[in-house]
Amino acid sequence: MSYTYLMGRRAQISRPSILGAALAIADEQGLAAVTMSAVAARLDVTAMALYRHVAGKDDLLDGLVEALLTEMPPPAAELPWQQRLEHLAGALRSSAARHPAVFPLLLQRPAATEQARQVRDNVCAALHQAGLDPEQAARAERLISTAVLGFATSEAAGRFDHHPPDVRDADFACLLNAIHALITRGPA
Amino acid sequence: MSYTYLMGRRAQISRPSILGAALAIADEQGLAAVTMSAVAARLDVTAMALYRHVAGKDDLLDGLVEALLTEMPPPAAELPWQQRLEHLAGALRSSAARHPAVFPLLLQRPAATEQARQVRDNVCAALHQAGLDPEQAARAERLISTAVLGFATSEAAGRFDHHPPDVRDADFACLLNAIHALITRGPA
């Protein structure tokens, strides 16, 4: 084993550790505070050391949304489709509450990464089980995802701050109802 | 008149002219290119001159979303509520297409400005005409606005780029249908 050897050295940095530090800074002080030097400082390293693990600042931000999606718990497969969808929507909303600075980026990135595809596939699978054919499911997935992301982003960014939490909870419940209606009513 | 006097001097800058220049740069080169010096240069002025008309960069960005909302055409009052809503939603979508860099900011700002209130009031008025009481209308407005903003933002940011325009048009039509169903079905 080389444990003792590794433990004797200064903690090595890696892409995950960098993303973790960046996410923590974003959560605590906002996206503007996520600076190459700030992230590096939190890891006891200089800013230039980061460039060996991330291509640059843009790649770091891409990594942040990647990290958010990775945190998303997959829905329990044995639940009925409706509960699976509600579970996913709730997970998105709570992720927005935990990471209000980073979450809005989800709506602005290609959604072509592996993690994004996994979440999308989960939604599509639930919709397929609800009786939609693949094409209908794909379209419904796009509409449902944008609606939920839009709501969670608004809430996280403080666009609904003048409404108390119970009003926003009721808003969210109403959104879930509308989604359920969209699915069961079938395509229009 | 002091016309000749004014015309003799170098074109004065103002908050509207600054916002216009910033919006043009954002449309042409993206949000990252909207820099105090770039905006100033487009107006043949130094960066420091801007500070007399905007409080700083953040205020300038707030002004950009303000400018987008001001561009939104009010719906013709004599149309039935459904067409008014579709008109508003379409205007948002085309605004996103025209200003893809700035549009995502709409979901991230308080929506407490005067222009935001006007758009919101237009939606609420249409919903009231559809038979919803004020409280229902306010809730439906929040859900509809976030869904439409979410869709338009996704499209503008290129999140749907792998789908051809006619698919996205059909997506949008489906969204409008779902909204109509949400309204006529009543609150759930």
Add this chain to the structure above:
DNA sequence: ACCTGAACACCGTTCAAGT
């Protein structure tokens, strides 16, 4: 292999000075 020091071009912002 991995990190650092030094350097570069650029950013937002201030404040006294010009006209």
Add this chain to the structure above:
DNA sequence: ACCTGAACACCGTTCAAGT
């Protein structure tokens, strides 16, 4: 009143140099 020059602290990024 309105704009400029000079200056400051900071940003992302590079590249040769250290270990």
